[in-house]
Amino acid sequence: MTPAEMHPVLQMLHDLPLGTIIRNSSWLYTYFLCLHFLGFSLLFGGLLVVDLRVLGFAKRIPLDKCLAFLPWVIIGFCINAFTGLCFFCFQPFQLWANWAFKIKMILVALAGLNALFFTLVEDKKLHAYAAEGKSPDLGMKISALASLTIWVLVIVAGRLIVAFQGSSSLFGGSTDG
Amino acid sequence: MQFLEWLTAWPISTWIQESEWGFPVFLAFHSIGLAVVLGVLVMLDVRILGFAKSFPVSSFSKLMTWAWGGFIINAISGIILFAADASRLSVNWAFIMKMTCVVLGVITAWLMSRQLNFPAYTYATDAEADAMGEPVVTKSLRYLAIASLVIWTMAIVAGRLIAYINDSFALSGSAF
Numbered sequence: 616m617t618p619a620e621m622h623p624v625l626q627m628l629h630d631l632p633l634g635t636i637i638r639n640s641s642w643l644y645t646y647f648l649c650l651h652f653l654g655f656s657l658l659f660g661g662l663l664v665v666d667l668r669v670l671g672f673a674k675r676i677p678l679d680k681c682l683a684f685l686p687w688v689i690i691g692f693c694i695n696a697f698t699g700l701c702f703f704c705f706q707p708f709q710l711w712a713n714w715a716f717k718i719k720m721i722l723v724a725l726a727g728l729n730a731l732f733f734t735l736v737e738d739k740k741l742h743a744y745a746a747e748g749k750s751p752d753l754g755m756k757i758s759a760l761a762s763l764t765i766w767v768l769v770i771v772a773g774r775l776i777v778a779f780q781g782s783s784s785l786f787g788g789s790t791d792g
Numbered sequence: 793m794q795f796l797e798w799l800t801a802w803p804i805s806t807w808i809q810e811s812e813w814g815f816p817v818f819l820a821f822h823s824i825g826l827a828v829v830l831g832v833l834v835m836l837d838v839r840i841l842g843f844a845k846s847f848p849v850s851s852f853s854k855l856m857t858w859a860w861g862g863f864i865i866n867a868i869s870g871i872i873l874f875a876a877d878a879s880r881l882s883v884n885w886a887f888i889m890k891m892t893c894v895v896l897g898v899i900t901a902w903l904m905s906r907q908l909n910f911p912a913y914t915y916a917t918d919a920e921a922d923a924m925g926e927p928v929v930t931k932s933l934r935y936l937a938i939a940s941l942v943i944w945t946m947a948i949v950a951g952r953l954i955a956y957i958n959d960s961f962a963l964s965g966s967a968f
Contacts, residue, residue, distance in 0.1 A: 645952055652826070652948045660831025664847075664855060673854040675918045676847070683844035684835055770827060771820040778816035 634704030657691030828862030
């Protein structure tokens with residue numbers, strides 16, 4: 616069986632214009648990779664401000680004021696979801712077979728669930744606590760710590776995708792920085 | 793060059809060259825450091841440029857200690873990654889451009905910290921910091937914030953390009 620017969624969904628994604636424009640361009644892939652790094656900095660930076668404060672760092676910052684940076688987290692996530700989707704359409708078969716890619720996607724899903732939990736359960740409490748001047752409770756702290764840990768692991772898994780793509784040789788062709 | 797050969801012969805350099813894990817491990821550290829440094833700096837820049845105004849600027853003094861921590865991670869992992877491939881990188885124009893950007897970026901961050909009086913806030917107690925009030929966001933700080941965003945973006949782009957340039961002053965491979 617050809618790869619296309621085995622994975623019709625992957626073949627469909629492969630044939631989307633998102634993948635084709637990257638395949639037809641000599642520089643778009645690199646450009647999107649830079650955007651992926653910038654998106655990540657926005658996402659991680661915004662979360663760092665919020666999560667560190669919830670964990671008890673820089674207590675002088677009013678608890679609810681950190682949330683002003685959340686829009687930047689969402690912008691960063693959207694940039695990376697789009698560029699990431701393009702990367703997947705560019706080479707769906709290779710990525711689908713890459714274990715580091717699968718781990719990364721599971722981690723991103725976990726981070727998403729954690730963010731959903733924080734928004735639905737902890738967010739209201741956070742505003743109430745901020746109004747009363749109370750410190751975050753254990754649930755919030757665990758959620759914040761989980762957020763930072765998972766996103767760091769996402770970075771690591773992301774690097775490993777490149778390292779273990781296709782062959783086991785890391786220096787095949789060019790090094791990656 | 794003897795110095796470059798000496799770097800390349802470090803045990804850690806040979807480990808990176810020969811093992812399957814050495815290179816990705818240090819690149820992972822380098823990426824984590826990047827996310828911390830740029831994360832904090834970009835948030836500071838957008839705050840200076842007028843976003844998230846409810847967040848007190850002075851609070852960035854403590855976050856900046858995290859940014860410098862991330863920078864140390866990247867300086868160490870960067871030196872090791874350089875040592876592993878010193879003779880190629882030393883003539884790689886993307887690498888030279890990246891180092892230039894990093895130096896400019898650090899100077900910009902240092903100037904911003906100084907103008908915002910961050911060292912004083914960092915060591916102040918909460919009461920002292922409250923007494924000091926919030927630093928004034930001047931026009932020159934806004935220019936520095938724009939410069940910071942541009943410089944660090946260029947550093948990332950140059951960093952990516954290092955991978956695609958194999959010989960000095962020429963682009964090669966499929967990137968272009």
